[in-house]
Amino acid sequence: MLRTVFFSTRDIQKNWAFQGVTKLVSHKNTKGAMTRATGFLGEPKGYMPVTERSTIPKFLQCDGVGTDIIIVGFDEKTHWQEQLIAAFAENFFVAIHDGSLEVAIQHEEDSKAFHELTSVTLSNVISALAHRNERYRYLLDFYDALTSPEAIITETDIEGLGKLKLKLLPREGARKRVAMFRRTGMKIFEKDRFRTPLEFAGVFQCEGEEGNRLLRRLEPPSHDKWEPERYEESPRHASSLIKAISEWMRKCVQELLTPDAGETQAIPGLERLLPDDFEEPFDKASKALAEGDPRPKVGEGIKGVARPPKAKPGNEATTLGLGESGAGDTDGAAGDGGGGTTGGANGSGSGDGRGSGPVLQDVNIEYRTFLDAASSRYRMMAKFVQPGIYDVHVLAIGDDGRAEPIDILDPKLVVSGKTSKASVSGQNKISKVNVAGPSSIEIQFSSPSMIPRTLLAKVQRHVQ
Template sequence: MGQKRKWNFPSNNFGQIFGIADSGVETFKGTPMKSLAREICQNSLDANDQSGQPTKIEFKAFQLAPSDIPDFEGLYDALKRSLAFWSGQTTDRAKSFFETALSVANNVAITCLRISDYNTTGLTGAREEYNSAWCNLTKSSGASDKSGSNGGSFGIGKYAPFACSVFRTVFYSTLDSANQSAYQGVSRLTSFRNASEEITQGIGFYGGEKNAPVYEQISLDSEYHRPVGQHGTDIFILGFNGDEHWREQMVASILDGFLYAVFNGTLVVDVDGTQISKDTLDGLVESHKDYFRERADEYYQTLLNRTEVCTFEKLFTEDPETCGKVTLRLMIEAGFHRRVAMVRQTGMKIKDKGHINGIIPFAGVLYIEGVELNTYLRTLENPQHLEWEVERADNQRKAKKLLQQLSQFIRESLNEMRDDSSEEELDPPVGEYLSAKQEEEAANEKKEERIMDTIHDVDSRVTEVKPPSSGEQDEDTAETQHPNDTGEISVSGFPGEGGSGDQGAGNGGGNGGGHHAGNGGGDIPKEHRQALSTIPASHIRNLVRDRKEGKYTIIFTPAISACDGVIEIFMSAESQAYDANILSAHCATHPNLTVEGNKIQNINFTRQQPLKIDVQIDYHDYCPMEVKGYGNKV
């Protein structure tokens, strides 16, 4: 007769004590839905049974009574003991976690999430002691036996489901390709004192003797049973912590990360009744646009469009380790964010490649083919599979060269597309403002800036004004920059400031008087007769509203407050900047702006308060802008 199955939290045998900040779980806590979608889809695609059928995944929420959870009393006891063990800490982090978990445990029904995949091999090797797909998922730490072009390589992705559980507890069940069945529960809590006063490791297992799995399938969802003969894996997340929008977030995350796999028909997903397939992409991209964080809607247009997209190919044949082929699809469209999705052979996007061009709005998808090339790039990926890092390579020079070749191919392709398809040449040309040495962009931008309608960014520059060296004087310019008595950079020569003669009459005169009367008199009060100082900007954005009409929006966020302010706008070229001829300027908070040449006047700067100005310039194409601010500091 078999004994009753229970949760078992092994003793640490007087060894290491484990706290609440599990590094694996913490990796995915910041973006739990995105991480869960990414890791599940990646693992299931890797496990495709090569039958020619697409990998299918189902996410299904359900309610479960505590009494229906295997040995829930044992899990509840572990939660209580953990709370008691860590209550003496100064920080409330562990205490807060266990109090929340126990509160949910006392509910009449507990929300859970079932994740099931089909047309996969399942988790093979359940009867092996180590180094099998089953063991690497349920018991190993930092172990992965994936090879070749498969998506995962660190074994850290298995922590993503635990980050979505208020109990940090998951059940696994599988029917593998050899028709072997197994299930097991895993709980990643903290060390605590058990009934024998021993301190535990914090990781508990529900199953057979010696923490072995039970060699049969289980379903905690009463409405689900795996179809006979359908190989695959079921994961049950206890105490699922998704919010009311988890479905939309999950759909958007899957499309952000695996759009290419869905588009080419190798991945089909059901998110609690919402079907994601190549046949439903049109509607989903439109209905979930507000939830996208990585521009899946732009990439979808690039994949779908057949008339405005250009396709480019490049073969890598020089090095046997990096042999392969890349295919790039590019589309130029107003409002696009100038990024290229870098997609590996599995259909998983690794990153959004930026720093390609700061002027033309475009989107692209780069698909990487070839076992050798994919295998090599996989060795450069960080644990989250969101970035290629040169430092991970044994031969960093080789890795850097490969990444530079990919970047150069994208830039050259964009140049070629512009030359072939544009009726009027862009000035300056594509890539003119790219540094000679571009590094890869940081992993998946965390800051989000979104402006709706058809507005898109234009390259901007913040210029630090340096005082001239001793004895220097520029006689060819009417604007003079010089340090004042406090060492700050000041500017004279603007209308309203007059000259700066040493005694008596200055020669600047004009409308404002200046430091002294000047030969032009002036009507600005004496207290305002001082040189303007450069106003540093915390942030500047230039947005195109209508390229053909030369209409832009400037958002200037000053780092300090100032009155009598002036903004200057320049059009940047390769070696110098040219005055922009401003036709008009309007600001809701400053109705009395005046315009002269490239200057906008009558501005008051308020520290960290964005100033939004709509301008029209006498230039009718995309152009990078340089913006400077001046004023009297207050």
């Protein structure tokens, strides 16, 4: 199979564009490694299409206004027209709904085999797809989020991006994802990792001119993600704008859980997420669950296990090992809780290797975290087994799955019903927590961000 496609476009202003893409067979490179290459025909710099009509082969020039898709060595299968229509509906439903794109497919050998996808037919096509195949159920959810009068519409203006619009539709069974679009109306990707018990579907649209120019530059040739490192002038600036989009969207999703005064709101499945009484034995908790894994049974908490790196021989007193990420969790609603277990291998304190600083040891503790969404104040219920002095490092899981420090404000300790002010060192370390014996301690703190975060606790005990 050649797996080569050409795209030829002509618009109403008589502007031309042409580009080809091919996926080559697997082959070995000069180093003997097996590779699979993707090639592009067009302007070499930036993988852009050619725009001069004279450079486009005549037999590949678009006949009239629109876009021609030329597939070399097309492998014709039964019902290929329906499959192609489904692909357009899935990836271009915003452009088709807005009327900026119409798709017509006609078989050269059978003039009656004609398929059309327009703003008029789109709703029926998507409904039929969802009825025939369960995998298109989510497409119907996205389309309804775009068009339903019940969808909640939020707009904002972010410097460097311009106008942004988000439509959210609460719906039982939806996948808690947002389809991400630029102004072209082509879906770039689907964003997930929203920590909320509420099931919903959403559509994000960047409508600002400045934002569309920037986001276009962040896309690879496959147009399926935004990569800040592609913004050569300042990848950090591009990353901050992508992060601003994510935080704004999280806030909008969180506000779906805020009912009007006096209104009763039922959230499907919420009973599975409510925490048990803290005095329940921790050892009944199940292992850590990732987004999309089966939910724990009613009455079970969520427990994480971290596996810290092994200390190198001879380095026991000079290497500070915090271990890998655990899985403490906060789902964002008031009273909503998660839990975890911190990992423990021998770490160390600061110093020059001759014992000049305190020696610290990573230890296992069991904990649960809760969040008051209204005040953005966290409560970490931690269970210590041994007496001693402890440092608690608090981290949050970012969109990329990495653990990062979280700013801690106004930390307090609650021991046996008595509240005292906690000491903070640096950005995210609650230091020198004095534990007299086996006990449960509540650690309270606030965060500058109103966005709920998934938290991890890394705990170290002073051994010298």
